[in-house]
Amino acid sequence: MWETIQQKVTEIRERISAAARRAGRNPDEITLIAVTKVFPASAIRAAYEAGVRHFGENYVQEFERKRPELGELPGAQFHLIGHLQSNKARRAVQIFDVIQTVDSVRLARRLDEAAAALKPGARVPVMIEVKLSPEETKSGIPPEELGSLIEFVRGCAHLELTGLMTMPPFSDDPEHSRPYFRRLRELAAAFALPQLSMGMSQDFEVAVEEGATHVRIGTALFGPREAA
Numbered sequence: 001m002w003e004t005i006q007q008k009v010t011e012i013r014e015r016i017s018a019a020a021r022r023a024g025r026n027p028d029e030i031t032l033i034a035v036t037k038v039f040p041a042s043a044i045r046a047a048y049e050a051g052v053r054h055f056g057e058n059y060v061q062e063f064e065r066k067r068p069e070l071g072e073l074p075g076a077q078f079h080l081i082g083h084l085q086s087n088k089a090r091r092a093v094q095i096f097d098v099i100q101t102v103d104s105v106r107l108a109r110r111l112d113e114a115a116a117a118l119k120p121g122a123r124v125p126v127m128i129e130v131k132l133s134p135e136e137t138k139s140g141i142p143p144e145e146l147g148s149l150i151e152f153v154r155g156c157a158h159l160e161l162t163g164l165m166t167m168p169p170f171s172d173d174p175e176h177s178r179p180y181f182r183r184l185r186e187l188a189a190a191f192a193l194p195q196l197s198m199g200m201s202q203d204f205e206v207a208v209e210e211g212a213t214h215v216r217i218g219t220a221l222f223g224p225r226e227a228a
């Protein structure tokens with residue numbers, strides 16, 4: 001199975017580049033994050049061998065289990081993209097390089113304390129997850145409260161706020177995601193935040209057209225998760 005990962009990575013990179021060119025953007029501005037939740041450490045290694053350097057995982061405990069099996073992967077960056085409970089903040093900053101899902105002052109405070117304990121002067125890169133649809137199940141902070149959370153995170157000495165992340169409601173039609181992506185871009189611009197983590201297997205091309213700097217792709221690289 002993993003020999004096809006190389007082909008999929010090539011194909012996804014070509015689609016990212018094509019979408020970037022359509023929007024008059026430089027494809028080098030876009031980081032491919034391979035989402036490896038549910039898949040074994042061997043999937044991470046296969047993607048690494050195919051040139052991928054950014055990986056997304058949803059659960060602290062799952063990644064903790066896989067990590068010892070990974071071996072050395074120089075230059076690899078691991079992003080936490082799933083909801084984080086405050087009581088796991090400490091472990092999260094120890095094993096992840098980027099936390100994309102800050103969505104409360106309480107969590108930001110815990111992450112800041114945990115980052116301070118990592119090593120002197122450490123600044124952990126974080127993004128704020130924004131909830132742009134009123135669905136109950138989605139985590140993230142509502143746009144009305146974003147300004148005050150940004151202000152708080154910017155005041156955290158051990159966190160570096162780099163951007164915003166979102167996950168639109170699921171739809172088979174990628175065009176349904178476009179207004180959400182556009183809204184996230186406008187919010188990021190309003191607060192002068194450079195990074196936008198948005199777009200998944202279904203809708204990453206639309207996300208790139210709307211300004212994504214990080215796309216998070218699982219299924220299109222590794223196949224359906226039930227089969228894992």
Ligand SMILES: *Cc1c(COP(=O)(O)O)cnc(C)c1O
Pocket residue numbers: 035037058081082167200201202216217218219220
């Ligand atoms: C699972 C997941 C993805 C990847 O989704 P695919 O549809 O498999 O590409 C991206 N972002 C988040 C937050 C996820 O939980």
